[in-house]
Amino acid sequence: MPAIAFQSVSKTYPSARGPFQALDGVSFDIEQGEFFGLLGPNGAGKTTLISILAGLVRASAGQVSVLGHDVQADYAQARRKLGVVPQELVFDPFFTVREALRIQSGYFGVRNNGAWIDELLENLGLADKAGANMRQLSGGMKRRVLVAQALVHRPPVIVLDEPTAGVDVELRQTLWQFIARLNRQGHTVLLTTHYLEEAEALCSRIAMLKHGRVVALERTSELLKAASSNVLRFKLDGELPREFERKARVTGRIVQLPAHDAHEIEQYLSVIRRAGLRVEDVEIRKADLEDVFLDVMAERGEAAA
Secondary structure (H helix, E strand, O other): OOOEEEEEEEEEEOOOOOOEEEEEEEEEEEOOOOEEEEEOOOOOOHHHHHHHHOOOOOOOEEEEEEOOEEOOOOHHHHHHOEEEEOOOOOOOOOOEHHHHHHHHHHHOOOOOOHHHHHHHHHHOOOHHHOOOEHHHOOHHHHHHHHHHHHHOOOOOEEEEEOOOOOOOHHHHHHHHHHHHHHHHOOOEEEEEOOOHHHHHHHOOEEEEEEOOEEEEEEEHHHHHHOOOOEEEEEEEEOOOOHHHOOOOEEEOOEEEEEEOOHHHHHHHHHHHHHOOOEEEEEEEEOOOHHHHHHHHHHHHHHHHO
């Protein structure tokens, strides 16, 4: 049986302009022990799907189950199997870190788990903050507590909704080492993130959503293998020629362009020279998951148009 099963899941919200379709017939399974990535631009439906999975939102149609337990008909069992790290920083300001973890344990009927709480505190860099009030913690430390709360009842399925958004590099490294260890021990992990290098490094399989529909579902290695081109990368002083605007990815002075062969690279550089511009630090690299993601989103947008 799959760890998570989404079967023809749709969600429609009423609005002043008429019904808004947040999800449209989403179907896929996540197998037990997988590290699975769910990617998509803002508004694609990722958080709505996770909210339905966690029982916070009711689907308009379709069915969702966790290890065979329907998230609506068998909510208590489904929720017990699930540990969710939400996107928002939600905390109770009246308790210390350790008290918050003990209270969270009580919600699931878990007692005498002090040793596991100590292990969570140690592995998430919270040991020296165990007696601190939640109000006193920085945003990054509060994020660590959210992760610990999601794991305190030892759920077999872990859902991470943008867990490293706005946090420091140290926490990202600490978190991924610990989550990767849990995954090796058999825990299933569902991750949504805008840091595509994290998804590429961690996830064995990936689904991409756009406008509430699955537009790609494949092993990460196969997605990268199917990338249509290499990438020409260079630094540029001056304004990029207009013919490159639609296909270029620009970050400050760094320009990246899809390059299928040497002839195309020479054409790019010729246009830049004719424009009187100077390039620096030219390199050619293999396409990464961000390139694949942008290609898939662009193809889906053209098909919809």
